[in-house]
Amino acid sequence: MATLLASKAGRSPEATPLSVVQTGNGVSTNIADIGPSHKNPIVQIVTALGATPTCTYLIEVSADGTTWVNATYADISTPNTDVTTTFVITTAVAAQKIIKQPTAWRFIRVTYSANTNITNTTHLLYDDTQNPPWSF
Secondary structure, three states: OEEEEOOOOOOOOOOEEEEEEEOOOEEOOEEEEOOOOOOOOEEEEEEEEEEEEEEEEEEEEEOOOOOOEEOOEEEOOOOOOOEOOOEEEOOOOEEEEEEOOOOOOOEEEEEEEEEEEEEEEEEEEOOOOOOOOOOO
């Protein structure tokens, strides 16, 4: 598992890959490090489906890269409704979750569980130079 700097020179800071065509259960292939920023990044999950698809997602954050807790986030369609729970995807979608910072953290990852026939491509959309901190 690699830790990638979200603002690494020479790479678009808007799309730090956490998982690229990852299948099965487990932690995302990469961890993103947003450094000392206090901006709210977005986790974007794009799914590709097989038969009877389902996957449960847990977005986690850490101050030290070792101890992980559930992230506080909101769906992009309801940005003022904060939750810390898992969520399930059963369709082909590009889901976006705004990651909030009620406590200090620096690292972010996604854990996939109960995955049946879903391939996940997950990015952290983040840019410390923009407000809002994402662009397409």
